[in-house]
Amino acid sequence: MKLLNLNISFEQYAGIHELAEKDSALCKLSEQALSGSYSPYSKFRVGTAVRLASGETILGSNQENLAYPSGLCAERVALFSIGASYPNAVIESMAITAQTDNFEILKPITSCGGCLQVMAEFERKQFSPIEVIFYCLNGEILKVPSVQSLLPFSFVEDRLGAKA
Numbered sequence: 335m336k337l338l339n340l341n342i343s344f345e346q347y348a349g350i351h352e353l354a355e356k357d358s359a360l361c362k363l364s365e366q367a368l369s370g371s372y373s374p375y376s377k378f379r380v381g382t383a384v385r386l387a388s389g390e391t392i393l394g395s396n397q398e399n400l401a402y403p404s405g406l407c408a409e410r411v412a413l414f415s416i417g418a419s420y421p422n423a424v425i426e427s428m429a430i431t432a433q434t435d436n437f438e439i440l441k442p443i444t445s446c447g448g449c450l451q452v453m454a455e456f457e458r459k460q461f462s463p464i465e466v467i468f469y470c471l472n473g474e475i476l477k478v479p480s481v482q483s484l485l486p487f488s489f490v491e492d493r494l495g496a497k498a
């Protein structure tokens with residue numbers, strides 16, 4: 335038996351003012367994306383802004399449905415929209431934030447497992463890391479250098495082959 339360890343490094347910021355200009359701009363756009371959220375059931379708005387290498391930014395927000403499992407998280411709304419409209423785009427970075435009228439969010443919310451799996455495949459497909467910024471509107475911000483570091487054991491089986 336061997337015991338193996340994985341380490342992840344990530345950055346923690348006290349607030350948006352500590353971020354580099356590019357990152358704070360992306361966080362502000364993720365906040366703007368909240369207004370597109372359709373979340374009448376959870377009343378929990380999630381917004382994301384995804385920066386492409388081309389300089390374009392794509393927004394996403396959670397979209398719910400009365401048949402609950404039919405809804406989709408903000409991250410996947412944005413990524414699938416990029417896949418559909420910009421299939422060859424390279425993603426540099428994404429910022430994610432959340433807001434609700436029901437309680438105060440004091441810590442950054444982090445992406446669910448289903449979104450991480452989708453983010454991981456976008457990252458693999460483009461052969462370059464996607465930075466992920468979890469932005470708490472009234473608290474700290476976490477910045478992770480890649481999706482791989484968030485989900486080192488994502489599901490991969492190359493022989494199931496997405497051969498572009």
Ligand code: THU
Pocket residue numbers: 373376378379380395396397398405406407408409444445446449
């Ligand atoms: N949600 C996201 O948009 N992203 C996540 O990573 C986790 C959860 C949404 C789904 C649902 O509309 C609401 O947050 C409450 O779960």
